[in-house]
Amino acid sequence: MLPSRVLTFCVVEMQKLRHDRTELVTRSIQPILWLVIFGQTFSRIHAIPTGSQPYLDYMAPGIIAQSGMFIAIFYGIQIIWERDAGILAKLLVTPTPRIALVAGKSFAATVRALAQVLVVLVVAAMLGVHLRYNPLHLLGVVLVVTLGTAFFSCLSMTIAGLVRSRDRLMGIGQAITMPLFFASNALYPLALMPTWLRVLSNINPLSYEVGALRDLLVGSPSNLLRDFAVLLLAAGAMMYAASRLLDRLAR
């Protein structure tokens, strides 16, 4: 039942995107700006030491992870909107297990995140980033982004289940997004961070997502097995937490 439900929500997401692609275009602007302005500028000033690897090559996988997180972290707002509009109640009254609803919603966020991956990869290639196009690696990228987006969207839905208000969630979302991004290895190596930030980075799933993407896309070695295991565990735990709080949100 779970795969069929997840597929249903993915189909719905695709249908929505087919009717209105504006969101895809507007959401693409930010990662493009990061790559084109921040990436190119920092490449020229050599402010961040990345060894023999060009800074744009180092940064591109981080921007992929970041754009997926930025989409997912506000997904709780959508579920609160659906609660307010009565849509969530109707979905909860269907014979769909709560975990399937949460998984479906998070995979729906993944559909949007993967569209961003495509945009970033195209722009990165145009900027001369040395990407690896091995189909197996690209499949790995899809899997990593799926797990990362699932974690962050379920984190957002979990917070939604706790705070139950759009305004509060908006505030919390804004408060945690940048710290999650900066306390990761998306923009600079762990070695450059002060110890306390390195500790935070080590417990931040975004770091493992970036590490895996860097390995798969530009060949920077990482412990892929560990990265996948951390992402799988984090996404699974957060999915469970969000599904436990879904009924509370609807009441």
Place this chain on the structure above:
Amino acid sequence: MSVTAIAVDCRGLTHRFGDQVAVDDLDLRVEHGQIVGLLGPNGAGKTTTIRVLNTLLPVQQGHVEVFGHDVAHASITVRRLIGYVPQQLSIEAALTGRENVGLFARLFDVPRRQRSARVDEVLAAMDLSESADRLAGTYSGGMIRRLELAQALVNRPALLILDEPTVGLDPVARDGVWDRVRHMRDEYGMSVLLTTHYMQEADELCDRIVLLHRGRLRAEGQPQQLKSVLGPEASLDDVFRHYTGDSLSQSTESEGGIASVRTIRRTARRVG
């Protein structure tokens, strides 16, 4: 899946929100094929009762069965038997009418081979065939309500639960909704449990009326029976006032007033 002749059998249902008792020792029975109207002022416990029946709220105290299935322990089975239309006009505005109904056909596991025909069938029954491929965000309030009915009916539910389905609709749209509810009941023999604030509608549509006030059952019976108790000229409005003490004008914020106002405002905004 076994289906008994009793659609809803609710005994001693009590539900509290903190210290506030929303439903107090309620006994409610809906026979198969009946249309039963749950009436009462704001805060009477109608929506809470409905939300327990459709598994959105847990059964805190008492015993609730839908077609012989215990709501507390067989929630997935119960959900398969139910079609639900909530108070708010709740559709995915970014999807077409057909896609909105198709989503629920998938969620209710309507077999793939039958899905398209079933979606077409309920859209036609709700007179939405011509506008089925338009975005639902462009629909009028009455059309949205009919689309929601189509969503609720796509799995051919044995019990249709409607929570104030005509709130915020103009009289023509209201008539359209009720005509279709009657038609679907006659066509498929399903049971209908509904709440409404429109007494005339309840009088014309319902086989039985259950009147709640402050969470307790105050009266129940056929509309004619209830009216005849008060005299030959009595209307259902008189019955309502008699049992609730004219609560429509006494309704306070704690009786759901502010929440109801918000809901109605939200609905009005969405309908435009």
